[in-house]
Amino acid sequence: MKAAIVAGCRTPFLRSGTGLADLSAIELGKVVLRDAVGRSGLKADQVDHVVFGTVVHDAKAPNIAREVGLAVLPKTIPAVTVSRACASANQAICDAAMLIELGQADVVVAGGAESLSRVPITVSDKLSKSLVEASTAKTLGRRVASFKRIRPRDLVPVAPAIAEPTTGETMGAAAERMAKENGIRREDQDAWALRSHRLAAAGTADGRLTGEIAPVYVPPDYGTVLGGDNGIRPDTSLDALAALPPVFDRRHGSVTAGTSSPLTDGASALVVVNGEKALAEGIPPLGWIRSWAWAAVDPAAQLLQGPAWAAPRALDRAGLSMKDIGLMEMHEAFAAQVLSNLQALSSRAFAQKELGRSEAVGHPEPERINVMGGSIALGHPFGATGGRITITMLHEMARRNVQFGLITVCAAGGMGFAMVVERR
Numbered sequence: 447m448k449a450a451i452v453a454g455c456r457t458p459f460l461r462s463g464t465g466l467a468d469l470s471a472i473e474l475g476k477v478v479l480r481d482a483v484g485r486s487g488l489k490a491d492q493v494d495h496v497v498f499g500t501v502v503h504d505a506k507a508p509n510i511a512r513e514v515g516l517a518v519l520p521k522t523i524p525a526v527t528v529s530r531a532c533a534s535a536n537q538a539i540c541d542a543a544m545l546i547e548l549g550q551a552d553v554v555v556a557g558g559a560e561s562l563s564r565v566p567i568t569v570s571d572k573l574s575k576s577l578v579e580a581s582t583a584k585t586l587g588r589r590v591a592s593f594k595r596i597r598p599r600d601l602v603p604v605a606p607a608i609a610e611p612t613t614g615e616t617m618g619a620a621a622e623r624m625a626k627e628n629g630i631r632r633e634d635q636d637a638w639a640l641r642s643h644r645l646a647a648a649g650t651a652d653g654r655l656t657g658e659i660a661p662v663y664v665p666p667d668y669g670t671v672l673g674g675d676n677g678i679r680p681d682t683s684l685d686a687l688a689a690l691p692p693v694f695d696r697r698h699g700s701v702t703a704g705t706s707s708p709l710t711d712g713a714s715a716l717v718v719v720n721g722e723k724a725l726a727e728g729i730p731p732l733g734w735i736r737s738w739a740w741a742a743v744d745p746a747a748q749l750l751q752g753p754a755w756a757a758p759r760a761l762d763r764a765g766l767s768m769k770d771i772g773l774m775e776m777h778e779a780f781a782a783q784v785l786s787n788l789q790a791l792s793s794r795a796f797a798q799k800e801l802g803r804s805e806a807v808g809h810p811e812p813e814r815i816n817v818m819g820g821s822i823a824l825g826h827p828f829g830a831t832g833g834r835i836t837i838t839m840l841h842e843m844a845r846r847n848v849q850f851g852l853i854t855v856c857a858a859g860g861m862g863f864a865m866v867v868e869r870r
């Protein structure tokens with residue numbers, strides 16, 4: 447493929463309700479769009495398209511990509527917003543690559559933004575219907591009559607739930623179910639969460655993660671500058687994690703706040719280009735997109751197991767096998783989901799029964815997975831995480847002189863994503 451990535455950045459990832467709480471996803475998107483284009487060495491008017499992902503949409507501005515682009519780039523550059531749950535930024539990157547492969551663009555800024563501090567609170571269906579009726583009523587009497595069926599319980603505000611529309615099950619409950627069905631032990635989940643925090647703390651202390659962050663100047667006076675993540679707990683321990691109560695099945699469960707990704711605000715953006723043209727202009731790609739794949743499982747089955755299906759497909763499309771992969775970045779929705787997917791990837795029985803392959807797909811040694819921690823420590827602004835993972839992967843591949851990297855993300859709806867990136 448000729449699609450390549452030349453630059454990328456993200457905002458600091460902050461737990462929702464903290465430092466970024468007053469900024470909308472659009473405001474966060476502007477920060478990373480401006481910064482990513484600046485890092486690329488390209489000029490704003492060289493951008494052909496903007497693609498941004500988001501999950502919890504702003505009812506007043508559903509195409510956030512356009513709002514972000516209008517604020518930062520020439521107004522003649524088109525922009526589209528995509529939504530594929532926690533893999534929304536990955537979808538944006540794939541759309542950018544497709545525009546480039548089709549010859550419709552040479553430079554696309556792809557990313558994602560999410561404010562989980564500012565989710566739209568809606569009203570009940572009954573109240574919504576009455577309000578619409580009232581707004582079109584021609585007389586005062588009819589307007590008043592629109593509300594006659596409304597009862598006090600219909601006035602309760604409705605917040606978006608992190609639950610599957612088809613099954614009603616929350617992500618956390620699904621992770622809990624996967625832990626039980628796959629025999630993922632509590633101590634192994636705690637150990638994975640601990641490593642996530644330790645590695646993220648190390649990557650922050652030595653500047654590798656910090657270097658990817660575009661600082662945010664906080665309105666209204668822009669006197670406060672936020673440049674670091676606030677979810678990382680350098681001082682957490684196995685004992686502290688073991689003491690936390692299960693959240694999603696309080697009596698028999700094993701998934702805790704410590705082994706879940708926290709609700710987070712943030713944004714990420716990457717500059718995806720026609721790599722051959724960029725090279726000719728003297729702009730060396732950080733990495734090339736070699737392949738990607740999507741997969742989906744029944745949400746009522748193992749909701750967050752999609753990466754175990756998507757990874758072998760992406761590897762096949764790349765003409766590679768797992769032993770070629772030098773680094774792997776997995777989105778950590780929950781430690782139970784990471785460990786379930788790694789278990790499936792290393793299982794011959796899973797490969798034979800589910801994938802129709804004779805041998806296990808495999809995975810790199812844990813020392814080469816999420817080497818600077820993951821979403822458990824860093825946080826998970828749904829629409830932005832895929833961009834963060836891709837940026838971290840590309841920079842670390844350069845430091846370690848790795849040729850092939852594998853990215854995986856699980857997403858609501860039972861979907862899984864995998865992408866192989868390459869340094870040439």
Ligand SMILES: CC(C)(COP(=O)(O)OP(=O)(O)OC[C@H]1O[C@@H](n2cnc3c(N)ncnc32)[C@H](O)[C@@H]1OP(=O)(O)O)[C@@H](O)C(=O)NCCC(=O)NCCS
Nearest residue numbers: 532608617618679682686687693703704706707708709779
């Ligand atoms: C799990 C979840 C419900 C926890 O929310 P919360 O209760 O607000 O979480 P908190 O950060 O307050 O943590 C709860 C407690 O655990 C403690 N804790 C959390 N992680 C810890 C760690 N690593 N070490 C020590 N203590 C920890 C906190 O300090 C807090 O203690 P306190 O009650 O004494 O203040 C929430 O993070 C969640 O819903 N996550 C999943 C989001 C999701 O589904 N995403 C989609 C996935 S794709």
